[in-house]
Amino acid sequence: MPPYPPPSHRLSRALLAVAIAAAFGLAVAVVLLTGIDDALLRAGADLTTRIRHAWPG
Amino acid sequence: MPFILAVLAALAAITAYLWLCAYAVVHLSVPGMLIGAAAGVPIGLAVALVVAFLKLFGPQDDYVLRPADVAERRFPLLRVPPGVAPDTAWPSYFAAQVALDLRAVAAQLGRWVFTVLAGAGKAIRHGGWTGALFWPLLLPVVALLAGFAAGAAAGLLAIVAVSLAVTAAAWLAGLVTAAALRTADRAASVLRRSAGNCPRCYEVSRRPAYQCRRCGSLHRDLRPGLLGVVHRRCGCGAQLPTTVTRAGRSSVLAAVCPLCGAALHPGAGAATDVRVPVFGAPSAGKTHLVTAAVVGLLRGHDSVRLADAHSKRAYAEFTAIVDGGGSAAKTDAARQPIAVTLRVGQGRREALVHLYDAAGEALDDPRRNEAFQYLDAARTLVFVLDPFAVPEIRGQFAARFADLFTAANVSPGPPEPSYQATVTRLQRYSVPTARKRLAVVVSKRDLLQQLPGTSALAGTPADIRGWLVEQGMDNLVTAAERDFGAVAYFFVSALDPAAAAAPFRWLLAAEPITLPAPQTALRAR
Numbered sequence: 076m077p078p079y080p081p082p083s084h085r086l087s088r089a090l091l092a093v094a095i096a097a098a099f100g101l102a103v104a105v106v107l108l109t110g111i112d113d114a115l116l117r118a119g120a121d122l123t124t125r126i127r128h129a130w131p132g
Numbered sequence: 133m134p135f136i137l138a139v140l141a142a143l144a145a146i147t148a149y150l151w152l153c154a155y156a157v158v159h160l161s162v163p164g165m166l167i168g169a170a171a172g173v174p175i176g177l178a179v180a181l182v183v184a185f186l187k188l189f190g191p192q193d194d195y196v197l198r199p200a201d202v203a204e205r206r207f208p209l210l211r212v213p214p215g216v217a218p219d220t221a222w223p224s225y226f227a228a229q230v231a232l233d234l235r236a237v238a239a240q241l242g243r244w245v246f247t248v249l250a251g252a253g254k255a256i257r258h259g260g261w262t263g264a265l266f267w268p269l270l271l272p273v274v275a276l277l278a279g280f281a282a283g284a285a286a287g288l289l290a291i292v293a294v295s296l297a298v299t300a301a302a303w304l305a306g307l308v309t310a311a312a313l314r315t316a317d318r319a320a321s322v323l324r325r326s327a328g329n330c331p332r333c334y335e336v337s338r339r340p341a342y343q344c345r346r347c348g349s350l351h352r353d354l355r356p357g358l359l360g361v362v363h364r365r366c367g368c369g370a371q372l373p374t375t376v377t378r379a380g381r382s383s384v385l386a387a388v389c390p391l392c393g394a395a396l397h398p399g400a401g402a403a404t405d406v407r408v409p410v411f412g413a414p415s416a417g418k419t420h421l422v423t424a425a426v427v428g429l430l431r432g433h434d435s436v437r438l439a440d441a442h443s444k445r446a447y448a449e450f451t452a453i454v455d456g457g458g459s460a461a462k463t464d465a466a467r468q469p470i471a472v473t474l475r476v477g478q479g480r481r482e483a484l485v486h487l488y489d490a491a492g493e494a495l496d497d498p499r500r501n502e503a504f505q506y507l508d509a510a511r512t513l514v515f516v517l518d519p520f521a522v523p524e525i526r527g528q529f530a531a532r533f534a535d536l537f538t539a540a541n542v543s544p545g546p547p548e549p550s551y552q553a554t555v556t557r558l559q560r561y562s563v564p565t566a567r568k569r570l571a572v573v574v575s576k577r578d579l580l581q582q583l584p585g586t587s588a589l590a591g592t593p594a595d596i597r598g599w600l601v602e603q604g605m606d607n608l609v610t611a612a613e614r615d616f617g618a619v620a621y622f623f624v625s626a627l628d629p630a631a632a633a634a635p636f637r638w639l640l641a642a643e644p645i646t647l648p649a650p651q652t653a654l655r656a657r
Contacts, residue, residue, distance in 0.1 A: 079196045080229075081365045087225035088233065091298050092188040098294045099181055099287075119166040130158045 149265075156268035164272025169279035176245075176283020177290075183241045184291050187233060194239070195232035197223055199367030202359070210358050220349040220367035221359040226302035228358075234295055238288055245284050252277050310356035317355070317375040320402075324644055326376070327405040328396045329486055329509075330389035331440070331470055336509035339376055340401040341393075342385040346370045352390060354379055376401045397439050397473060397484055404483035406643050407471070408636060409507050412516035413543040413550035414492030417575030419460040420626035421516055422489045423450040425636050426472055428629030433648040439473035439484055446472045454629055459541075463491040468503065476645050483645040487636075492543070496553045507554065508563050512639035514571045515551055515612070517600075518543040519580045524603040529583050540579045548608045555615055569642055570616040571635035572609075574600070577625035596621040618642070 080088065106112055197207060199220045205212070207228060212218045223229065256263065256270060263270075320326070321338060328340030341352045347368035356362070356374045364372050370384050379385050380402020387396040397403075410418045427450050430436050438444045453460050463469075471486035486506070494500040501507070519525055521543035530537050558565050574596060580586050586599075600609050600621070612619050622635045640647055 079191075079193060079198070080225075081222050081369065083360075083363070083365055084222070084225045084229060087230070087302070088188045091230065091233075091295060092185055094298045095181070095184055095188075095291055095294045098290060099177070102290070115170070119163075119170065123163045123166065126158055126162055130155070 153268050157271070161268045161271040164269075165275035168272040168274075168276030172276040172279020172281075173283035173286070176280040176285070177287040178283075179244060179280070180237075180241055180284050180287025180291060183244065184237050184287075187237045187240060192233060192236050195236045197228045197232060203367070207358070212353075216352060217350075219351045219353060219359060219364075221351065221372075222365040222367070223358055224306065224360055226299045226306065230295055230299050234292055237291060241284055241288055245281050248280065249277055306361045309361050313356045313361070313375055317377050320377050324402075324404045325406070325511075326380075326402055327509075328387055328389065328400040329405050329407060329471075329484065329506075330392060330394050330396060331442075331473070331486075332394035333389060333392040334505040334509070335389050335391040336405070336407070336506075337390050337401070339390070340387040340396055341390040342372075342379050342382075343388050344368060344370055344372065345384055345386055350388070350393075351385070354385075378402075397475075399475075399482055400484065402482075403475075404481075404644050406483060406485045406512065406640060406645065407488065407506050407510040408485065408512050408514060408639060409488040409490070409504070409510050410514040410516060411490070411495050411507075411550065411554045412492060413496070413518060413521060413545055413547055415462075415541050415543040416492060416516040416518040416521070416547065416550070417626065418489050418492065418516045419463050420453075421514070421573060421575060421624065421632055421635075422472065422487050423453050423460050424624070424626040424629045424632030426450050426474070426487065427454045428631070428633030429474060429636060429647075431629065435477055435646075435648050437475045439475040442470055443472045443474070454626070457627075463489060469506075471506070476640075476647065481644075481646060483643070485636075485640065485645070492550060496550055498553065498557060501554065501557050502561075504557075507558060508561055510568065512569045512571070512642070513554075513616075514573055514635055514639070515554075516573050516575050517547045517605075517608075519574050519576060519603075521546055522600075522603045522605060525580075525583070533583060536579060536582055540576050547605070548611075551608055551611065555611070559615075565615045566617050568616055569618040569620075569639055570612055571639055572600075572612060572619060572621045573635050574621070574623045575626070577623050577631075578627050593621045596623050 199222055201207060202210065202218050202223060203220045205218060207218070207223055209227060210218055210223070252273065256273075259266075328337040329335075330337070339353070339355070341350055342354055343350055344366045347366060347370070349367055351364075351366070351372065354364070354372070354374055354376065360372075360374050362374060364374055366372055366384075372384060373379050373382050380387070380399045387398070387400040388394065389396060410422055412418050426447060430438070430447065438447050449460075452458065469488050469490040471488050474485045474487070476483045476485055488504075488506050488510075490501075490504055495504070507513075518540075520537055520540045523546055526537075526542070555565060574580075597609060600606075620635070620638050622631075622638075624632045624634065626632060637647055
C-alpha cells in the first residue's frame with residue numbers, strides 16, 4: 076500500500092491550502108483597507124479613557 | 133487597645149491593598165487586557181493557519197480513508213450492491229478525505245491551544261499566594277490567552293467555511309464532469325455497439341470489470357464517481373482511467389467478465405462486439421461454413437486478425453481442412469461452444485466478431501440450448517440448411533444418388549424443426565427476434581449442383597428463395613421472414629471460402645465495422 080497522500084490528493088490539498096491562505100489574506104486586507112483595526116483601537120482607547128475618568132482618584 | 137489598633141491597621145492595609153488593586157485594574161489591567169485580547173486573537177488565527185498548512189502540506193496519517201477501508205465498506209457514501217465487493221481505490225479527495233483532514237486540523241489545533249492554556253495555568257498556580265496577590269497584573273495575560281483561544285476557534289471556523297466552499301465547488305464540478313464523461317462513454321458504447329463478451333459464460337456486459345495488471349485487484353465499476361472523476365488511483369498506486377472507452381485501450385487494465393471473472397479479449401467493452409451464432413440441424417454444414425468463412429474473411433486481409441489463442445488453433449485446423457480438402461470433425465455436442473473470434477479494424481474502429489458453432493444436437497435439445505446465452509445477445513444469426521435434408525430433394529434423389537447422399541453426410545432430419553428449436557428458445561426467453569438479422573445459408577453447393585435440375589440455385593438470391601419455396605420449404609421461409617427483421621439467402625460451398633464469407637459480410641454490413649471486402653448480399657427482405 077503506497078503512503079498517504081496519493082498524487083491527486085496532494086494537488087487537491089494544495090488547492091485547499093491556497094484557498095484558505097487566500098481567504099485569510101483577503102480578510103486581513105479587508106480589515107486593513109476598511110480601517111476596522113483603527114476603529115477597534117480607538118474604541119479601546121476611548122474605553123480606557125472613560126474608565127480612568129470615572130476613577131475618583 | 134492594642135487589639136483595636138491592630139484591627140484598624142489591618143483594615144487600613146486591606147483598604148490600601150484594595151485601592152491599589154482597583155487602581156491597577158483601571159490603569160494597568162484594562163489597557164493590558166485590551167492589548168492582550170487584541171494581540172491574542174491574531175496570534176490564534178495565525179496558529180490555526182499554521183496548523184492547517186502543516187496538516188495539508190505535511191504528513192497526516194491519523195485520519196485517512198485508505199483503499200482498504202473502501203474495500204471494507206467504511207466509505208458509506210459509496211453505494212455498492214450487497215454481495216459485491218467495493219473496488220480497492222483511493223476515494224476522491226473532496227468526497228471523503230477533506231473532512232478527515234479538517235478533523236486532523238481541529239484535533240491538532242485543539243491540542244496546541246490546550247497545551248498553551250494548561251501551561252499558563254500551571255505557571256499561575258506555580259506563583260502561589262504571593263502571585264495571587266498581584267492578580268490585576270494577571271488579567272492581561274488571561275485576556276491574551278482568551279484572545280488566543282478565540283482567535284484559534286475563529287480561525288478553525290474560517291478554515292472549515294473555506295473548505296466547505298471549495299468542497300461544494302469541487303462537488304459541483306465533479307458532478308458535471310462525471311455526468312458528461314458517463315454520457316459520452318455511454319453514447320460511444322451505443323454508437324459502437326460495444327460490449328464485453330465472456331468466452332466462458334457468454335455473459336455480455338455493457339461495462340466489463342477490469343483487473344489492475346500491477347496488483348491484480350478488481351475494479352467492478354470504473355465509471356466516474358466518488359473513486360475518481362477523470363482518473364482513479366488503484367490501491368497499489370496505479371493511475372487508472374474512469375471510462376470503458378479509455379479502459380479498453382489502457383495498458384494497466386485487463387478486461388474480465390463481471391460474472392465469472394474470465395479474461396475477456398483486449399479492448400473488450402470499448403470495441404464493437406458482434407456475436408454471430410450459427411445454428412441448424414446436425415450435419416447441416418455449420419462447421420464447414422464457419423471453417424470456410426473464417427478462412428475467406430482472413431486471407432489477404434491485414435485488417436482482420438485472430439483475437440485469441442483458441443481462435444489461432446482453430447484457424448490452423450480450418451486452413452488444413454480448406455487447403456487439404458478434408459472434412460471437419462463433428463462438433464462435440466457435450467462441450468459448450470467456444471467462439472472463434474476475429475479482430476477487425478484498428479484503434480478506435482476496432483471490432484471483435486465472435487462466431488459460435490454449437491453442435492446441432494445440442495441446439496435442437498431445449499434442455500441443453502438454454503445454456504447457450506450467446507443466442508440471446510446476438511444481433512445477427514446464421515441458419516444453415518442442408519439441401520439434401522429437404523424432404524422433397526431426399527424423396528426425389530436419395531435412391532438414385534445414394535453415393536452423393538452418402539458423401540454429403542446428410543442431416544438426419546428435415547431443416548425446419550432445427551430452425552423452430554432455436555427460434556422457439558429465443559422467443560421463450562423474450563428475445564426480440566424482429567430486431568435481428570438472419571442469414572439463411574443453403575450449404576453443400578458443390579454437391580447439390582451435381583443433382584439434376586438445381587442449376588437455378590447458382591443464380592440470384594430470389595432464385596434461392598424461390599427454389600426453397602418450390603421444394604416445400606415455404607413454411608420455413610415464411611417463418612423466417614416473419615420472425616426476423618431482415619432475412620437474406622445464400623448458397624455456399626465450403627470449398628469456396630470467399631463465397632462462404634458472404635453471409636457474414638452481409639450480417640456485418642449492418643454493424644459499425646469496416647470489412648475489407650464489399651458485401652455480397654443476395655436478398656434482403
